[in-house]
Amino acid sequence: MTPLSQLLPGQYGKLASLNPERSVDQRLMALGLLPGMVLKLVRKAPLGDPLAIEFAGQVVSLRLTEAQNILIDVAADCPIQRPRPPA
Amino acid sequence: MSAAEPGRTVALVGNPNTGKSTLFNALTGLRQRVGNYPGVTVARKSGQCDCGDGTKVELVDLPGLYSLSASSPDEQVVIDALSGHLADDRRPDAVVVVIDATNLLRNLFLASQLSELDLPVVLVLNQADVAAEQGVKIDADLLSRRLGGVPVVLTSAWKGEGIAAVRRAIGEALRTRVRMPAVEWPPLVEEALADVAAGVAADIGRAPGRADVERLLFDSTTSVGQRLGWDAPRREAVIRAARDKVRRAGYNPLAAEPLIHYERLRRLLEGVVQGGGNRTGGSAAVDRVLLHRVFGPIVFAGIMLGMFAAVFWLAKFPMEWISGGVDWLKSVVAPTLAGLPMVQSLVTDGMIGGVGAFLAFLPQILILFLFVGILEDSGYMARAAFIMDRLFSWCGLNGKSFVPLLSGFACAIPGLLSTRTIEDPKARLATAFAVPFMSCSARFPVYALMCAAFIGPLYGPGWESVVMVGMHCVGLLFAVPTAFVLTRFVLKVKPQPFVLELPRYQMPKPRDVLWRMWQNAAEFVSRAGTVIFAITIIVWALSYFPRDPAVEQRIRAASPGAATEVVDAQVQSAYVEQSWMGRFGKAVQPIFDPCGFDWKITVGVLASFPAREVIVSTLGVTYSVGEGAEADSKHLQQVMRDAKWTEGPRIGTPIFSLAAILALMVFFALCSQCGPTVATLAQETGGWKWAAISFFYMTALAWLMAVAVYQGVSRLA
Structure with missing residues (x-):
């Protein structure tokens, strides 16, 4: 599992977990982002923060600090994968 | 308001970016009233809507929101309004829920929550034309049947399609009072x-x-x-x-509601919606350019530069027409009142001047809101906030603070009005607090006079530019830490997460944009306008009274041979000196003495609290150059260069030393010398508290920094 803040632009995967105690996550749930749903990191802002994510046919922006605790299962078939660190 | 009227009220609710305002404008035909909800800075828009059969209802446009779990004042207003908990409002008789037809699932979440309110509901699936273009087929009848017969109408408010059907549906809902079935909870x-x-x-x-x-x-x-x-x-x-x-x-208790509602909606929409693949396709392509790492900021800078240039330069033409018109009116009215000098001065300088004082802001407000309207309605404003957010988030503001702060460099009034585009109340207040620090165009004449009279002749044009640029940065230098301290330590409101939808790009509808310009201008005139008018009259009275004719007779008798203009200027100067304003200025001069201001500058400073640019003409009067002196007046510049202290420890030395002029400029850069700004701040923050705090904070800061500059520079020089 990867924190949403560490996804690469273009990477997508299933939402593994979010924390309903946090107001950001409550907002996202109201927008229809629920566990198991596929979301994609579309891009980062020119200064690296905030992020633009796409889910359920909509694009939403949120800050890096707000994306840290949102965990994503990056899809195995996703063409963009973070290179594994050399063993 | 509405409580006194018989008749029925219908509320319009929906997610942001659903075309709700366009639908509202179409349904009410611009017969609208704009006000504020008591105690909060949330606009209350209402209008009369015909239900197609001649019956009329009051339609209230509630702020856009995604969910009923309130976290901002806007959202709280919606909940209070719908449950009948607003002091001045009755509970509505029905609710029209505006839904983006291209994203039914998410938009229906709010409708599903609203079903618990036990109110008749009409569902309007707006932007149906866009959905059809995307290949989305919606079976509105099936949806209506599954929702127990609640009217479901497909519309395109932009094109004006389906409006009549919405009117009929409102009438039907009020007659049949059909409720949307509530959720079946586990x-x-x-x-x-x-x-x-x-x-x-x-x-x-x-x-x-x-x-x-x-x-x-x-x-x-x-x-x-x-x-x-x-x-x-x-x-x-x-x-x-x-x-x-x-x-x-x-279920996690805090997640149960969306999980259960969305599960219900997924079942509800089976068979209702068909087709529709790449729903973000067109906008995604545009975003690849407009949010590109390199081109994005370039395009953004271009748009903002264009906007600033329009507010700064383009507005000058209509502003000149207005001030020309005001001068013309004065010249027409003045002779008719020649026999009554007091009434003449009250009408021309006080009343006509007072109206002119707030009319002069209208061109800038209208032009800024032309841009704000286009940027908001097209969907670019959210992108602009996305690009700029990083630069603002660290000091508690957000990406949406940029437009208000930028327009503050032209004029604080439109800047303050445009803070309404910021949803987060904390960031909105902090931005409104920072806007008056931006170096507005009214500070320019002060800097120009000081630079042209002193910096240029003494140190050369190079230093003149350095000081000019430097003065424009002083405000910014203090605004940023102020915002930081305010959001970090003073405002105890919970910060809102910066979750912002980047909506689909859309062509703005000219009628909506023009309507927004008009509404903002009208609200400014009716609210802040009266305050500005009153301030102008009060300051006029303070600098006119008392007016002992002996003063004039003595001066005219003392210099029989002198040219009339010279004597007139001396008379004026003498009158101001013995006016309440002049006496007060002399009395408080010791307070401004550590800044190096003599009583004449002090009177100028005091007289320019309603409008800072007045300092130039007031210095013209107190230094006996005559009324109507401007920054490029060579005569005024020469008189100021020659002015010497006539008493006290600095006797014989120039009043306008380098230390004094720098202190004066810093004072003007920071001081809250603008009645309209204070009045607008009160209007936008929902009371006089924050306006008063801003006024005293800025003024105290200005005095402190002026003292620091004067004492520092005079010791160094």
């Missing part, structure tokens, strides 16, 4: 809701509404308990037990 959740309801009823002695009970159970923070008068200690135990029940049903 048994344990239902039990938990019943427990909370019983707990409330036992403690406050009356049964709460279903929607209130849900807010209490599902929201981590809610003001519902407070409003019901259910005190915290008892509340906690009941809610903790109820939430444990929800947990036993297999």
Whole structure:
């Protein structure tokens, strides 16, 4: 599992977990982002923060600090994968 | 307001970016009233809507929101309005929910929550034309049947399609009063809701509404308990037990509501919506350019530069026409009142001048809101905030603070009005607080006079430019730490997460944009305008009275041979000196003495509290150059260069030393010398508290920094 803040632009995967105690996550749930749903990191802002994510046919922006605790299962078939660190 | 009127009220609600305002404008035909909800800075827009059969209802446009779990004042207003908890508003008789037809699932979440309010509902699936273009087929009849016969109307408010059907549907809903079926909660959740309801009823002695009970159970923070008068200690135990029940049903209590609603909606929409693949396709392509790492900021800078240039330069032409018109009116009116000098001065300088003082702001407001309207309605404003957010987030502001702050460099008034585009109340207030620090165009004449009279001749044009640029940065230098301290330590409001939808790009509808320009201008004139007018009259009176004719006779007798203009200027100067303003200026001069200001500058500073640019003409009067002196007046510049202290320890030395002129400029850069700004700040923050804090803070800061500059520079030089 990867924190949403560490996804690469273009990477997508299933939402593994979010924390309903946090107001950001409550907002996202109201927008229809629920566990198991596929979301994609579309891009980062020119200064690296905030992020633009796409889910359920909509694009939403949120800050890096707000994306840290949102965990994503990056899809195995996703063409963009973070290179594994050399063993 | 509406409580006094018989007749029925219908509320318009929906997610942001659904075309709700366009629909509202189409339904009411611009016969609207704009006001504010009491105590909060949320605009209340209402208008008359014909239900197609001649019956009329009052349609209220409520702020856009995604969910009923309130976290901002805007959202709180919607909940209070719909549940009938607003002081001046009746509970609406029906609700029209505007839904983006291209994203039915997410938009229906709000509608599904609203079904708990037990109000007749009309669902308007707007932007149906866009959905059709995307290949989305919607079976509105099937949706209506599954929702127990609630009217479902497909519209395109932009094209004006389906408006008549919405009118008929409102009439129908008011007649049949069909409710949308409520959610079927899992048994344990239902039990938990019943427990909370019983707990409330036992403690406050009356049964709460279903929607209130849900807010209490599902929201981590809610003001519902407070409003019901259910005190915290008892509340906690009941809610903790109820939430444990929800947990036993297999749900996290804070996530249960969206999970259950969305599950219901997914089943509801099976067979209703068909097709539709790449829903973000077109906008995604545009975003690849407009949000590109390199081109994005370039395009952004271009748009903002264009906007600033228009507010700064383009507005100058109509502003000159207005001031030309005001001068013309004065010249026409003045001779008719020649026999009554006091009335003449009151009418021309006080009243006509007072109206002119706030009319002069209209061109800038209209032009800025032309841009704001286009940027908002096209969907670019959210992108602009996305690009700029990083630069603002660290000091507690957000990406949407940029437009207000930038326009503050032209004029604080439109800047303050445009803080309404910021949803987060904390960031909105901090931005409004920072805007008056931006170096507006009214500070320019002060810098120009000082630079042209002193810096240029003494140090050369190079230093003149350095000082000019430097002065424009002084305000910014203090605004940023101010915003930081304000959001970090002073404002105890919980910050809102910066979750911002980047909506689909759309062509703005000219009528909506023009309407927004008009509404903002009209509200400014009716609210701030009266205050500005009153301030102008008061300051006029202070600098006119008392007017002892002996003063004039003495001066005219003392210099029989002198040219009339010279004598007139001396008379004026003498009158101002013995006016209340002049006496007050002399009395408080010791306070400004550490800044190096003599009594003449002090009077100028005091007279320019309503409008800082007045300092130039006031210095013209107090230095006996005559009224109407401008920054490029060679005569005024020469007189100021020659001015020497005539008493005190600095006797014989120039009043306008380098230290004094730098101190004066810094004072003007920081001081809150603008009646319209204070009045608008009060209008936009919902009371005089923050306007007063801003006024005293800026003025104290200006004095401190002027003292620091004067004392520092005079010791160095």
